[in-house]
Amino acid sequence: MKEQVRQWICEYIENYGQRPDIVTKWGEPLVGFADASHPYILNLKTIIDTTHELPTDVLEDASVVIVYYVPFTRELAETNETGTQYASAEWARAYEETNAMFKNLNAFLIKQLEMRGWHAGISPKSATFDQKRLKSDWSYRHFAYAAGLGSFGLNNMLLTKSGCCGRFNTLVTNLEVEPDQPMTDEYCLYKKNGSCAVCVKHCPTGALTTEGYDRHKCYELLMKNARIHTEYGSSYVDESGKKANSVGSDVCGKCVTQSPCAFWELK
Template identity: 65%
Template structure:
């Protein structure tokens, strides 16, 4: 069943990009299966905050959180290397198109799981984040970490075995499969040997350091980008459900696109 779920996710993405109105191209997705009762997941309300969503709030009998990573392409990353602070048009389009694809992909996978006799759903908390705290009540990456998809780098990205230049999503289900375990190997070069820090050098907002990530400083630069990249869509709403970001696309990604961990191959 794990192979079957993985395959339909890969096939969906391959077919989706063939549509005429889609300009983004994606690599082959990675899929992991987190144990919904893993101690790490059970402690997320302590680690992140009391309002952070848990699998059992989505499904009473949740057993697995499917976490998937859809990589971008090196060609797309290259378009984002020209300006030191403003994302390329292609990068902003990819952000909106990928988030829009996720909605359809999740609906498709949930329908397939139901057809196969299982239940599945997503948390309503996934598409919103607080524009003051800059935090969501559903962290895709913490579930992806629990599913063994990667480890956190100094750039504050979850780095997978394919890299970190791509996006994550989650589906909660009651599948009866053996869950995957968090990755033991550390993937960030700096965390392994104290060298690299390319992401820190490339950040125009000085938001990154080995000690941590300054999300407010990052957001200032994202807002500058949002003023440039308008009219491409609205991926997120604010805590009241308003499409607060519809005035532009909150993008940058310089800490990703020029980094050795963006793509390993």
């Protein structure tokens, strides 16, 4: 059944990418299954916040969280150049098109699972984040880590074996499968041996340093970009769940797109 779920995801994304109204290209997705009762997950309220949801808040008999990572392409990453504060229009569009695709893909997966007698659901908290704390009560990266999809980089991204220039999503289900385990290796070169830190050099605002990350400084630039890139909509909603949280695409990604860990290809 794990292979079946992976196939559904891969095929759906491939077909979706053929739609005439879709410009963004995606690479081969990675899929992991996080154990809903793994101690790491049960501890998320302590690690992140007491308000963070658990899989059982979404589905009473949750067994696993299906986590998938959808990589972008090198061509897209190259459009989002360093040395400027502004995100490329292509990067903004890819952000919006991918977030829209996720909604459709999750609906498709829920339908497939339910047709076979399983239950599945998504956390409504995943589509929003607290505008003051700049934190979500459903962190994809933590579920991705628990599903063994990667390790945290200095740039704050969850680095996977295919890189970090892509986006995550999740689905909670009561499907009976053998869950994957968090990985013990470290992918980030800085965390491994103190080298690299390219992501820090590329950050135009100083939000990202080797000492830490200032999410508010980062968000200021994202909102600046949102005011420029209004043409593709705004996929994140505020906490009411009804209103877009910005006027456009709140993006930057300079700590991702030209980094060696974007696709694990050193330049």
